[in-house]
Amino acid sequence: xxxxxxxxxxxxxxxxxxxxxxxxxxxxxxxxxxxxxxxxxxxxxxxxxxxxxxxxxxxxxxxxxxxxxxxxxxxxxxxxxxxxxxxxxxxxxxxxxxxxxxxxxxxxxxxxxxxxxxxxxxxxxxxxxxxxxxxxxxxxxxxxxxxxxxxxx
Amino acid sequence: xxxxxxxxxxxxxxxxxxxxxxxxxxxxxxxxxxxxxxxxxxxxxxxxxxxxxxxxxxxxxxxxxxxxxxxxxxxxxxxxxxxxxxxxxxxxxxxxxxxxxxxxxxxxxxxxxxxxxxxxxxxxxxxxxxxxxxxxxxxxxxxxxxxxxxxxx
Numbered sequence: 001x002x003x004x005x006x007x008x009x010x011x012x013x014x015x016x017x018x019x020x021x022x023x024x025x026x027x028x029x030x031x032x033x034x035x036x037x038x039x040x041x042x043x044x045x046x047x048x049x050x051x052x053x054x055x056x057x058x059x060x061x062x063x064x065x066x067x068x069x070x071x072x073x074x075x076x077x078x079x080x081x082x083x084x085x086x087x088x089x090x091x092x093x094x095x096x097x098x099x100x101x102x103x104x105x106x107x108x109x110x111x112x113x114x115x116x117x118x119x120x121x122x123x124x125x126x127x128x129x130x131x132x133x134x135x136x137x138x139x140x141x142x143x144x145x146x147x148x149x150x151x152x153x
Numbered sequence: 154x155x156x157x158x159x160x161x162x163x164x165x166x167x168x169x170x171x172x173x174x175x176x177x178x179x180x181x182x183x184x185x186x187x188x189x190x191x192x193x194x195x196x197x198x199x200x201x202x203x204x205x206x207x208x209x210x211x212x213x214x215x216x217x218x219x220x221x222x223x224x225x226x227x228x229x230x231x232x233x234x235x236x237x238x239x240x241x242x243x244x245x246x247x248x249x250x251x252x253x254x255x256x257x258x259x260x261x262x263x264x265x266x267x268x269x270x271x272x273x274x275x276x277x278x279x280x281x282x283x284x285x286x287x288x289x290x291x292x293x294x295x296x297x298x299x300x301x302x303x304x305x306x
Contacts, residue, residue: 018197023176028296029295030294043293067174067253069175069176092295141183141245142246143181
């Protein structure tokens with residue numbers, strides 16, 4: 001049974017303060033990045049565009065371009081990193097979802113106005129030189145959301 | 154620190170038996186679909202393209218087009234559906250990742266050859282009239298993967 005949704009679209013209203021425009025990334029927590037990359041190539045034919053160590057987040061990450069969306073594999077580089085804690089609690093798997101927005105600062109202002117719980121109160125540097133901020137999963141119905149500012153991909 | 158990955162790419166090898174070409178969908182388990190849709194519109198400016206009840210899977214789903222990738226919100230319609238069990242065990246959040254492939258049947262053959270554990274041994278009908286099959290999270294490093302056969306999106 002298909003039901004066409006009503007189209008009282010936020011995106012078409014004048015003055016809409018926030019619009020997610022794209023999925024920037026899907027991040028997966030892995031215990032061993034080399035092993036995970038070998039699996040994604042063998043099983044799905046996916047290979048990394050680049051690898052990066054982000055010491056401020058305690059991760060080494062590999063980015064696989066899947067039709068314009070980044071699949072990000074995240075391995076902890078120290079025991080006290082958020083990814084290490086996530087793996088210890090939940091095991092490997094889907095970790096967070098990255099949404100592209102025109103301005104992370106404006107998006108944070110909007111989410112604060114909407115009483116959505118944040119992790120980062122201000123935009124900060126993330127992987128690949130992007131400006132990012134994280135929204136708390138308790139604010140979004142269980143999904144850790146990263147806001148990623150639009151630029152060249 | 155950026156490290157360019159070596160490019161011994163599977164995708165460029167002759168006779169590569171499997172290539173994921175795109176992210177079809179990111180699925181999120183929600184206890185209340187109406188409430189979740191109201192949140193995604195209010196917080197992120199995202200509205201559904203359509204809603205569908207898939208009785209064979211025990212779900213009602215709403216599909217939000219985020220720059221060409223489907224964000225799929227899944228609410229259980231009965232207590233014994235996989236999504237109801239997932240919510241009872243894990244709470245709401247990221248549930249599965251859908252990869253687009255040219256042929257689900259060929260992809261299943263390839264994954265069997267690679268000893269990757271499957272949930273569906275044969276292609277089957279999924280939401281929106283698509284041909285799909287699920288790969289077991291124990292076969293993929295913790296991620297429930299849905300293979301979705303390419304067609305018009």
